[in-house]
Amino acid sequence: MVDETLITHGALSHIRGFYPTLSPSEKKVADFILANYQKVMPMTLAELAAHSGVSDATVVRFCRALGFHSYLELKIALMRSLLDSPDLIFDHIEKDDSPLTIMRKVFLGSIQAMQDTLDLLNDEALDRAVTLLQNAHTILIVGVGTSSPMAHELHNRLIRLRLNCRVETDAYLQLMQAALLTEKDALVVISQTGASQPPINTAREAHRHGCKIIAITGNPSSELGKLADVLLLSISHESRPETLASRIAQHALIQGLYVLMAMHMSQVANQNEYLIWDALMRASNAQES
Known part of the structure; x- marks a missing residue:
């Protein structure tokens, strides 16, 4: 060395x-x-x-x-x-910045990431993503590391629509599940860099079986981006591998996907939201009594 x-x-x-x-x-x-x-x-x-x-x-x-x-x-x-x-903590921060200045830079970075992500979205890709998810027999959502919470968030949204979806953040288990996917299924891969090997391995395996792939990433030229049937870009200008602003942009993108799908399935979505709300309220009342 x-x-x-x-x-x-x-x-x-x-x-x-x-x-x-x-x-x-x-x-x-x-x-x-x-x-x-x-x-x-x-x-x-x-x-x-x-x-x-x-x-x-x-x-x-x-x-x-x-x-x-x-x-x-x-x-x-x-x-x-x-x-x-x-x-190393956050771009454009100076050692003599005041607390409010630091907070302002962090907030503005997140706002910029969301605006840039929004600017690169288009109706064709969004419609294609919604169609694939709605028509999939099984949806597998994967991510590793700091992409794992985003994978779980998308899963939490989609189960509200009673879609048959699973989430997996373990590298080996997601590869095993990808081996069982077919052309009737859909795989959603979340990786900001697009360079993490476990998601790429999972996408390769799913692609081999004819499974449609939706990638949420900040790197369209990565192998993951090239494997994707639908590419949804989450933009961040931070220089570190584990960016903060990109997670906020991804979170907004996931919420937007859910709302798009819920609007396509409004009767089911409203009924399910009521059932979930009713269950949570009854659980809360039971704890208080």
Whole structure:
């Protein structure tokens, strides 16, 4: 592994120090990282290569030229060099920002993510998603990590319409369930980066069986995006892999999907909402008495 003391003192300085020894194509990678180091954090090797205008092999050679054994080591070094930066907590935050200023930046980031997500939605994709979900024999909803709560939220919405849906956030169990899907079913995959391997494996397996796939992601060029029959983009401009604003945008997108479907099934939706409300009220009264 590359010298720990070297990368702790600054991966960016390390790149600048080695810059004169790099090949012209490797310098393209260095130039992109130096100018966009915060955006590199959530990128896959292939994405960094594409943004730098070089091949995947060039990125691998670049990492080795700097003394890193892998692209992952480079990203870890970049992360360590930014430990004192508030950007690791939230973009555009300054150390001397007042509490209200910090709150305003967080709120505005979430508002922007929702507006950008709304701007990229279109009637065709939404109608297609609603049709697939309504006509599916079985709906499997999957997500891992911080996408898991969003998967559960969509499941909680769809069961109100008495749709035959399941949610799975375990990587192996979702793959097992995907193996049993057919062309009559639908798979909903939630992954903001589109690069997480478990959801991709699940989508591949479902696709192999002819199952229709709806992807909620922020990366249309990812393999997940390419596997999807319907792509619903959730936009966030945060540079960290685990973005905050994208979750809010996804939550709004999920609520919107539920309302769209409920409007198509208004009689059933109203009846079910009443039954749920009545059950909750009776449970609450029982606790009080």
